[in-house]
Amino acid sequence: xxxxxxxxxxxxxxxxxxxxxxxxxxxxxxxxxxxxxxxxxxxxxxxxxxxxxxxxxxxxxxxxxxxxxxxxxxxxxxxxxxxxxxxxxxxxxxxxxxxxxxxxxxxxxxxxxxxxxxxxxxxxxxxxxxxxxxxxxxxxxxxxxxxxxxxxxxxxxxxxxxxxxxxxxxxxxxxxxxxxxxxxxxxxxxxxxxxxxxxxxxxxxxxxxxxxxxxxxxxxxxxxxxxxxxxxxxxxxxxxxxxxxxxxxxxxxxxxxxxxxxxxxxxxxxxxxxxxxxxxxxxxxxxxxxxxxxxxxxxx
Numbered sequence: 007x008x009x010x011x012x013x014x015x016x017x018x019x020x021x022x023x024x025x026x027x028x029x030x031x032x033x034x035x036x037x038x039x040x041x042x043x044x045x046x047x048x049x050x051x052x053x054x055x056x057x058x059x060x061x062x063x064x065x066x067x068x069x070x071x072x073x074x075x076x077x078x079x080x081x082x083x084x085x086x087x088x089x090x091x092x093x094x095x096x097x098x099x100x101x102x103x104x105x106x107x108x109x110x111x112x113x114x115x116x117x118x119x120x121x122x123x124x125x126x127x128x129x130x131x132x133x134x135x136x137x138x139x140x141x142x143x144x145x146x147x148x149x150x151x152x153x154x155x156x157x158x159x160x161x162x163x164x165x166x167x168x169x170x171x172x173x174x175x176x177x178x179x180x181x182x183x184x185x186x187x188x189x190x191x192x193x194x195x196x197x198x199x200x201x202x203x204x205x206x207x208x209x210x211x212x213x214x215x216x217x218x219x220x221x222x223x224x225x226x227x228x229x230x231x232x233x234x235x236x237x238x239x240x241x242x243x244x245x246x247x248x249x250x251x252x253x254x255x256x257x258x259x260x261x262x263x264x265x266x267x268x269x270x271x272x273x274x275x276x277x278x279x280x281x282x283x284x285x286x287x288x289x290x291x292x293x294x295x296x297x298x299x300x301x302x303x304x305x306x
Contacts, residue, residue, distance in 0.1 A: 010203030
């Protein structure tokens with residue numbers, strides 16, 4: 007499943023390629039991909055004749071701010087901040103996307119052959135299109151009409167915790183979130199109401215770099231460990247973003263290129279291989295149904 011670095015990589019690519027170009031139409035090949043509105047025709051009508059001013063990210067969600075085409079001809083930001091900000095007065099609503107397990111957003115020429123798992127096509131000028139490909143069909147898209155509160159339509163946004171790159175993600179914040187939680191720290195880090203955007207890959211990587219075993223209870227963590235964990239979470243995410251994210255199965259950026267972080271991962275997906283630090287064999291256990299990778303020597 008794409009996590010924060012992969013979604014951020016996609017966001018940055020979309021901001022480089024898709025801005026200020028008129029949406030001329032679209033085609034929905036799998037109706038249930040559209041989470042809102044319930045009418046596919048209304049979805050296409052809602053985004054048609056607008057243009058994308060900028061893409062935002064919140065956790066693993068992507069949101070494109072839409073404006074009437076004539077308002078975007080002056081040009082917009084090519085790489086705005088990832089957090090959702092107040093929309094402009096002429097905002098024509100939002101296009102929301104969640105990639106879920108296998109979703110891909112690809113910027114292609116309209117003549118490119120359709121992948122069999124193509125679910126939604128959004129058409130732009132010059133025969134370009136933004137194509138949503140999703141093998142497992144869990145991904146979703148929304149059109150949020152103008153002047154409608156985004157969280158009232160994309161209800162998952164209201165449940166998200168602070169983003170690791172936001173000012174709210176302080177040591178005090180993380181300590182308060184983990185306090186009195188008698189569950190493994192790995193399980194807690196996967197809870198989007200604790201940290202937005204963090205998933206299996208980077209939770210494993212952060213815990214390794216902090217020397218904390220994944221099954222350590224939150225209540226057993228010292229404040230110094232939580233301080234280090236906050237710092238390392240940000241560092242690991244920044245490293246992965248710089249590498250274009252991770253591709254272990256099917257993640258591609260908007261140009262169809264794999265992410266490179268997997269080749270330098272410390273523990274994730276390296277069961278049975280030697281630790282890059284001490285040489286011990288990387289082990290894997292399951293916590294709450296999810297695999298956790300760790301080094302029994304480096305993590306205590």
